[in-house]
Amino acid sequence: MASLAQELSAAAGAAFEAVGLEARFGDVRRSDKPELADFQCNGAMAAAKLAGRNPREIAGEIAAALKVHPLVLSAEVAGPGFINLRVSDGALSTRAEAVRGDAMAGAEKAADAQVTVIDFGGANVAKPMHVGHLRSAVIGDTLQRLLRFLGDTVISDVHLGDWGLQMGHLVTELEDEQPGLVYFDAGFTGPYPAQSPVTIEDLGRLYPQASNKAKADEARNERSQKAVAEMQAGRAGYRALLRHFIDVSVEALKVDYGFLNVSFDLWKGESDVDHLIADLVERFKTAGLAEQSDGAWIVHVAKESDKKEMPPVMLVNSRGGTGYHTTDLATIEDRMATLKPAPERMLYVVDQRQALHFEQVYRAAGLLGLIEEARLEHIGFGTVNGPDGKPFKTREGGVLRLADLNAMALDEATKKIEAAGKLPEDMGEDERLAVARQVAVAALRFSDLMNTRMTNYVFDLDRFTSFEGKTGPYLLYAAVRVKSVLRKAAEAGHLPGAVSVHEEAERALVLQLDGFGGALLGSREKRMPHILCEHLYSLAQAFSAFYGALPIASEPDAGKRASRLALADAVRHQLETGLGLLGITVPERM
RNA sequence: GACUCCGUAGCUCAGCUGGAUAGAGCGCUCGCCUUCUAAGCGAGUGGUCGCAGGUUCAAAUCCUGCCGGGGUCGCCA
Known part of the structure; x- marks a missing residue:
């Protein structure tokens, strides 16, 4: 339903056109001087400059045309060429009744509705969410509600972090604690137990434990790296464990998100696109887009017009593993292939610090033709800091869950x-x-x-x-x-x-x-x-x-x-x- | 070093596709519950819009340079 501001803008735009000027000058907004006017139009001054005419004279012509509009009570020129408008009490009364009776409470659907994927949440398996996760969750969820309301077709995806080094840490740390589990028996042929061997509390303990050891001990870190590579290569016991880790984590995540009224259509993760990665990498190679460098396969995404240094996309690292550049690309491919209708746009609601990463991924996606680069949007946001201007920590120095x-x-x-x-x-x-x-x-x-x-x-x-x-x-x-x-x-x-x-x-x-x-x-x-x-x-x-x-x-x-x-x-x-x-x-x- | 975000009231922030005396909230000072929820309302207090130039009839807003802060810059995600 059109607002008074829109109707007045349309009328003012027509008035500008009638005197040979562009309609865009007719933009009418709420007045910032309520004692002088209900609405104002400042376009006459900009128009006068372009046309080489007197701004007050143009404003006078527009005001004269607006005076006869049914909504308008008065239209007067003020100062260098402001047009001050008052609308009638009747117009306001009609508008209030319309808002009251309108399913959209007076709003209108967007003219350019699109099938839009919103990727937000930023949750990781086995890591409890902290205050920093609040932003992505509520901004992303609000955008999905807003876009749907305005007519876009929205598919939201939590895109779990379930495919990185943290999984290697978890697997190896669990093996140290419970070496007898069947998941670690390479000769075991299955089926694996349906019941998870760990609880969310176990995961919350195992991860920092392993992470700390790995930071202090390079050999320990190597073990985790190796476990990730084996998992990514398809080792069945590790895959079965991963499934348990994800299920247990998602259950816990749903509690926190649910409290905040945050929901997702899809609870997919990086691990869900693993089956697409080998082929994707191959296509980058055959298209001549990937090259070897320091034992890794990389894709150059720099452009001539770049003002900044643009590091290459790391497709396959020197250990043969893939990181989040590659899983993000595979995820784009997966969405384009499996979602119906096919996405026209993807929004990534992720911390601003990831800006460079997304720019790299978007360029690579464009190069391979997965989707036009311009249809991928990073919706960045600032970090949540403490009073000292640094990322927020509790008094004890830990993160607030x-x-x-x-x-x-x-x-x-x-x-x-x-x-x-x-x-x-x-x-x-x-x-x-x-x-x-x-x-x-x-x-x-x-x-x-x-x-x-x-x-x-x-x-x-x-x-x-x-x-x-x-x-x-x-x-x-x-x-x-x-x-x-x-x-x-x-x-x-x-x-x-x-x-x-x-x-x-x-x-x-x-x-x-x-x-x-x-x-x-x-x-x-x-x-x-x-x-x-x-x-x-x-x-x-x-x-x-x-x-x-x-x-x-x-x-x-x-x-x-x-x-x-x-x-x-x-x-x-x-x-x-x-x-x-x-x-x-x-x-x-x- | 390059790129990026930011610098507005004591504090936390809006405003930035240029426009009329720069707005909120918190704080502080007053006033308002025998009528509809006082988690509220009204009034007041408080600003060299980081600094210096430039463009313009008009700059917090655009351009340039500088100062200050956050962030990022190929194998963790």
Whole structure:
């Protein structure tokens, strides 16, 4: 559904064209001077420069054309050539009703919907997730929700790290602890037991144990390397162990992701594309793209136009093993071959430090013709740092596990809810826990998503579990308050009716509602969830101001009351829809 | 050294396809619960937009150089 801003832009664009100028100058935005105007158009000044004309004169012509538009109350030229627009109360009323009744809460689908794979999560087998994993999880999940909402066909894939040196560490360390297991008997012909010989706790212990030994002892490291090579070469016992490691890990990962409302369509991993690697490597060789260097097979991906040094892709290392360059390439091939419909775009929501890696992989994929390079996008993000500007560590110097962060947020939310004492006495324990979880998830997801994607940010536990100010719980609170007002009004027999906007607070609220679609499309185009966060926060603020300034359910005049209830309902609808895209659900009470 | 991200209020950050007195939150100071959830609202406090040039009628925004910080730069992923 077209917004007022879009309709005005179209009208202004047509006016520019009518005087022989480009329609793009007609871009109309919310005014940054609410006391002067509802909307503004600044295009006359840029247009005047190009046309060599007087900007005020052009602005005057555009304003004159806009004055007769049905939505427009007034159109005036100010300063060097700003066009200030006021829309009529009737136009705002109609718009509010449209938002309230629209399945997309006033937004429009993207014009260029695409089949899009989103690769995010960054989880590894046997390694518990830490706070650094929060970003990829919530940014990726929000993008998948957002893109789906706007019409893209999305396939999400966790793309587990299950094929590297860590597997060698695990296998060898387990062999040291339990050498008698059948998995280590090269002569065993199977079948292997269905029950895993290790638990997630075992894995959490074995990995750091082995990793530390390997760092200190080169021979120990070599053993792990050798085990990886054997596993990759197909040693059955090792493969069977890998299957157990993955299954046990995925079960644990689903708990942490599930808490945060993060989900994936595919739980594939690097190991799933192993069968494609030999052929892929061969094709790079026969195409003349791969060459030998220092015992390894590499692919040169540098271009003449490069300003920076571009190291080659490591296709096969000097020990005959393959790393994540190769598995990433094989994964692209696998997705193109097996997913229906075939992907038109792939987004990788991974730490910005991987930028060079992805650029290399994308170039190599383009060279071999797996997919056009430009269809692969790295959605990088900054690291989560401690107060000292370095990657976050706990006071004890260790990393903070995501599971612990989740638990801390839940604990804070529980305390806060009890202190507020607004839940009904008869609410059961399960329901209270569910509300606490909703508040905790809102706090965690919003505090991450509100940050601009690219910048590093300082992790501050107090801020992540804070419930006041620009936080997820503030938004939930606003939404819950709307629901509460609507519920009580309905109980008293008062229902929303026709909208008739008059007051300043009402106008401001509708103008804010009008910006939803633009915020969504902007978030999608830039892959920046914080744009949506900003919109929803401003909407919650506008509602809170409206709520404070005017009676809603308690308004004595029946017509005004019905109108304000309808406005409140439009806000509820858009807030719930928008928060849903952030992976945040709204309780009935809190 | 090359490339990349960043430098805006005491703190954490928006704004950067150039536009009108640079915005939030936290903090601090006031005021507001006998009417709809005060996790709230209103008012105030607080800024040489890293520095220096340049382009422009107009620069936090574009260009150049410098200073400061994070990150990456072929066999862990």
